[in-house]
Amino acid sequence: MTLQLARRMASIKHSEIREILKVTQQPDIISFAGGLPAPELFPVEAIDRVQHLVLQEAGTQALQYTTTEGFAPLRSWIAKRMNSRLGTSFDLDNVLITHGSQQGLDLSGKVFLDPEDVVLCESPTYLAAISAFKAYGCRFIEIPTDADGMDMVVLENTLKSTDNVKLIYVIPTFQNPTGKTWNLQKRQQLAQLASRYNVAVIEDNPYGELRFEGQDLPSVKSFDKTGQVLCTGSFSKIFCPGFRIGWIAGDKELIRKYVLIKQGTDLQCNTVAQMVIAKYLELYNIDDHILKIVALYKKRRDIALQTIQEHFPKNVHYTHPEGGLFTWVELPENVCARDILDLALQSKIAFVPGGSFSRIMKDKIPLG
Amino acid sequence: MTLQLARRMASIKHSEIREILKVTQQPDIISFAGGLPAPELFPVEAIDRVQHLVLQEAGTQALQYTTTEGFAPLRSWIAKRMNSRLGTSFDLDNVLITHGSQQGLDLSGKVFLDPEDVVLCESPTYLAAISAFKAYGCRFIEIPTDADGMDMVVLENTLKSTDNVKLIYVIPTFQNPTGKTWNLQKRQQLAQLASRYNVAVIEDNPYGELRFEGQDLPSVKSFDKTGQVLCTGSFSKIFCPGFRIGWIAGDKELIRKYVLIKQGTDLQCNTVAQMVIAKYLELYNIDDHILKIVALYKKRRDIALQTIQEHFPKNVHYTHPEGGLFTWVELPENVCARDILDLALQSKIAFVPGGSFSRIMKDKIPLG
Numbered sequence: 153m154t155l156q157l158a159r160r161m162a163s164i165k166h167s168e169i170r171e172i173l174k175v176t177q178q179p180d181i182i183s184f185a186g187g188l189p190a191p192e193l194f195p196v197e198a199i200d201r202v203q204h205l206v207l208q209e210a211g212t213q214a215l216q217y218t219t220t221e222g223f224a225p226l227r228s229w230i231a232k233r234m235n236s237r238l239g240t241s242f243d244l245d246n247v248l249i250t251h252g253s254q255q256g257l258d259l260s261g262k263v264f265l266d267p268e269d270v271v272l273c274e275s276p277t278y279l280a281a282i283s284a285f286k287a288y289g290c291r292f293i294e295i296p297t298d299a300d301g302m303d304m305v306v307l308e309n310t311l312k313s314t315d316n317v318k319l320i321y322v323i324p325t326f327q328n329p330t331g332k333t334w335n336l337q338k339r340q341q342l343a344q345l346a347s348r349y350n351v352a353v354i355e356d357n358p359y360g361e362l363r364f365e366g367q368d369l370p371s372v373k374s375f376d377k378t379g380q381v382l383c384t385g386s387f388s389k390i391f392c393p394g395f396r397i398g399w400i401a402g403d404k405e406l407i408r409k410y411v412l413i414k415q416g417t418d419l420q421c422n423t424v425a426q427m428v429i430a431k432y433l434e435l436y437n438i439d440d441h442i443l444k445i446v447a448l449y450k451k452r453r454d455i456a457l458q459t460i461q462e463h464f465p466k467n468v469h470y471t472h473p474e475g476g477l478f479t480w481v482e483l484p485e486n487v488c489a490r491d492i493l494d495l496a497l498q499s500k501i502a503f504v505p506g507g508s509f510s511r512i513m514k515d516k517i518p519l520g
Numbered sequence: 521m522t523l524q525l526a527r528r529m530a531s532i533k534h535s536e537i538r539e540i541l542k543v544t545q546q547p548d549i550i551s552f553a554g555g556l557p558a559p560e561l562f563p564v565e566a567i568d569r570v571q572h573l574v575l576q577e578a579g580t581q582a583l584q585y586t587t588t589e590g591f592a593p594l595r596s597w598i599a600k601r602m603n604s605r606l607g608t609s610f611d612l613d614n615v616l617i618t619h620g621s622q623q624g625l626d627l628s629g630k631v632f633l634d635p636e637d638v639v640l641c642e643s644p645t646y647l648a649a650i651s652a653f654k655a656y657g658c659r660f661i662e663i664p665t666d667a668d669g670m671d672m673v674v675l676e677n678t679l680k681s682t683d684n685v686k687l688i689y690v691i692p693t694f695q696n697p698t699g700k701t702w703n704l705q706k707r708q709q710l711a712q713l714a715s716r717y718n719v720a721v722i723e724d725n726p727y728g729e730l731r732f733e734g735q736d737l738p739s740v741k742s743f744d745k746t747g748q749v750l751c752t753g754s755f756s757k758i759f760c761p762g763f764r765i766g767w768i769a770g771d772k773e774l775i776r777k778y779v780l781i782k783q784g785t786d787l788q789c790n791t792v793a794q795m796v797i798a799k800y801l802e803l804y805n806i807d808d809h810i811l812k813i814v815a816l817y818k819k820r821r822d823i824a825l826q827t828i829q830e831h832f833p834k835n836v837h838y839t840h841p842e843g844g845l846f847t848w849v850e851l852p853e854n855v856c857a858r859d860i861l862d863l864a865l866q867s868k869i870a871f872v873p874g875g876s877f878s879r880i881m882k883d884k885i886p887l888g
Contacts, residue, residue: 155632155747155774156632156686157777158633158656158686159634161631161777161781164777165780166780189584191583194580196575196583199575199579200572200575200579203568203571203572203575204568207564207568207571208568211564211567211568215559215562215564215760215762215763216557216559216562217756217761217762251619252786254784254786255786258784258786262655264525264526266526269526280783280787283783284784286784287781288526350523350524352523379523393583393585393791394582394584394585394791396788396789406523409525409532412534413655416626416651418620418622418626419622420764422762422763422764422790424763424793425793
């Protein structure tokens, strides 16, 4: 006899990226797959020192249970950081610490989604966001997205004509997987449309601090007058991912709902990790550290784009990301990215075929 | 305009225990509420040393992403420990590392439960398990439970007469909140009934290592011939809760489903915490550490029971736990525990009224 699982399990499949990442664990593979931060930049010595200080100064507190909301000094730092960089006006009660920004997506699904509800997202979009929301039985509609962001006419028409749209999920800065960044006008329009059609927006921003060139832009949230927009963030790309510390921030009443749902999900995040990050932020200048990350990633991007330009056929198109970790390459219609991946793997080179990032592309066109 | 939330949110309320725990954060309160481990026993110095070693020896690995399944040496240790103490026959592929055992419950809800499915549980049961499962829209049926475990006749009749029973949730050893322990026969019967009626069992065991007296008993899982039983466990009560490291173990094919669902939920658990615990287990004898915990908790239990016996009215009944953290006090029918809590709080003493632990009791009888 086989146990009967929840209906959602029928649609939960192995992540293609996770499978490719397994291949990349072979030491001789050159991997362009997966957004793994550069480990040589992890501040190992500083963390070692800070961990020791935290345990010396407040060891029993650091190893004990804490509140679901998270460590207050860390929440305050996040609120101030967002206010100064993203144009928000948050204090600590707007911020819930999550187990990486991925948990912010999972909790958003739990707070907002019933089966058959609709999530609107960019095309293509972050694969693991699809996994997170899909577990709540939702449908997805991908909105065409160009170099400046979603097509606002299609977005509004979709909002008008579709019942039960509960979430609009976007990564407006250095998007995963395309590396594209929304312009100012589209950020403003998204906030207005979300308010007009009373839909929540999840503004995912794990890469925003990693700008190589160009001007920082205010967040979608900064244009939100009605509390529709929730922002997720993470220490994974500016500090290290191993601690699994991220956050979700938004309207206080809504964040209280997230706190309630997180209680039953996992009680709270790792206390030590939260206190170590807070202490690091107190003793070190994280901006200096981010400068080092930006310098390395910019160099890598420059080499990547230069190599593409020199060696790829001219009918291959690619994005020019102003920051973050990802570049998106578009192949001619008659070329299948999965076939090229097979060839590349023979030369010990890995990348993620683009079809993985799109529900529509997965079903309809080969890959690109 | 107010955003429309998922239907589940209507039934998600503030946890009464969490509210009482807030009161207990006042420094002059004597608290019998909440299962907070004794912080004076946290191995702060050992953890400090081990953290340093882990960062020195494998800093970049410890701060990087890892697999969803978790750190292999830790999973192997858990499998061996369970085999030697609980009569299981696991290896590392039977074990998924979770964010505390609480996440094992949440993931179980996600893997098994559709709205209106039924969860059978002890009466009373662990409050946060109700919260975890309730988020998936299930109903609960409480099975009468005496000093030796669930009433097996009622359990079988309920299984026979109820559609869509997906989970049986039990804490057979030093139960939360009663401190009771199931006898051998009922453990065996539960495994048989689960197999006969093809229902999954979640055997939650966060306190099993903390035995003050009497003989260890084999787990329900050890009697499971058909792979129906999943076991959750945790380092919170034998090491420290701040790291949020627990596990769920069971049939390999089923654990693969949990791994898939955890990928979309939060990618993985904290890498550093997993490696620190594994290194601690390699360098220190955790059994020596557990002996210290058991000695202190036994002393506390003895004082509690002796005080109850000396000072409580004779028509108040209470359990005699052979281990763990909890004792359950039953008041006469006409006395309301919440009224007594109000009086106790005036004398700066806190406890959790029993009605919190039961959906039925909450609705029907005052409290007890």
